[in-house]
Amino acid sequence: MSTVLVVDDDRALVRALTIGLRVHDFTVHSATSGPEALTTAGKVHPDVILVDLGLPGLNGIEVIMALRGWSDAAIIVLSARPQEAVKVAALDAGADDYLTKPFGIDELLARVRAVTRRRPSAAEPIVRAGDLEIDLAARRVERAGRLVHLTPKEWAALAVLARHPGRLVTHQSLLEQVWGTGYGTETEYLRTLFARLRRKLEADPSSPRHLITEPGVGYRLEL
Amino acid sequence: MSTVLVVDDDRALVRALTIGLRVHDFTVHSATSGPEALTTAGKVHPDVILVDLGLPGLNGIEVIMALRGWSDAAIIVLSARPQEAVKVAALDAGADDYLTKPFGIDELLARVRAVTRRRPSAAEPIVRAGDLEIDLAARRVERAGRLVHLTPKEWAALAVLARHPGRLVTHQSLLEQVWGTGYGTETEYLRTLFARLRRKLEADPSSPRHLITEPGVGYRLEL
């Protein structure tokens, strides 16, 4: 999902936020000073930056303005200061939101969601394999520009392969991710499923170029 | 500059905000109830909507969701309730910011600036699909150049699909966005609703070209 950078010199708070965010499928990095925040942000290109205003050394407002110079990440300020003038300064420096400590983790998460909802990550995850086009976000498959209709199971299997293009996926892994935990030995399901998939997606289903069988092991999406 | 819609049943507050915003070159409209807010928003296409959660009659959360159905406006909630659960509900319903009363006019203005800075250019609000023309901002649908009348629920569902053309929208997501949170399993509503929509929008309702069913999953607007 999204990447978040937490910047605060209170290591206990950083730890708590990191855990809370990770639980909700965010990728989390952290920094404990202004300069460190800038270099880390340059490296990991976070979607959201949570920044404490009370950093030692560098002024928090300056950090925000520096980030705004080259990053379009959403910036949420976490601050112990409730003074209106500080809020106005931070927001006008380029922050997107301002949250006064203490705050609840649920509110923070909701604000992170609100702020990320606005900026759909530029790179839409479209996997291309020859004349196939698999859009994982839109749940959409095109072959030679034409929409192909897939059933839920067909899509689930294709999506598993498309998330790791070129990589081999074992029978057991496919069965568990498509049918659910508890399945793992019913390889006959896979045979009929892939026959149907190839009929829809391959120009010549009898000599597949993308949905490749690895005998005795699993299947693979070849680009 | 930007257009702001103020929605609150406290007329003194509305007056104060209107004056404060006009001083800073905003064009200001106002409404004092949920339904009035929806119709006014449809007419003036505000860039920002300030909405009180404590409106009489209509639930504030529902107003937000209804707006989100077709409007790209930034929504800032003004509320007397500081409870975290309320904030989370409002933000997840589609609000961009949540401000607890009492607040300073300077902070409000800074948050309005922050939120408008983010959305400089509204994306093309007209979606074309064959002979269909869906104007999300104006809340209008034309088929082959002729205006088609849609009921509120019909429009809400079509708007949800049109906001992400080509993308599959699940049953649950549609039910939540059209009927409200708490719905999610009543797929029979969707069946009758889409039957009516197709009768109005498809040249041949029995073989739809734009309102596509994905059995067991949801629907999609195909261009």
Next chain:
DNA sequence: CTCGGGCGTGACGAGAACGTAAAGAACCCG
């Protein structure tokens, strides 16, 4: 050559999901 395991393919059918019409309930507006 024969055998057997892994695989692809087509056909079938039970059950789930869908489209449609129609009737009843709720709502609105004058």
Next chain:
DNA sequence: CGGGTTCTTTACGTTCTCGTCACGCCCGAG
């Protein structure tokens, strides 16, 4: 209060999904 619109609910025939089965192919081992 009455007429029109919109939404909900029900019912029924149709379509779709996917597990099942039967069969044939390929290939390496014996």
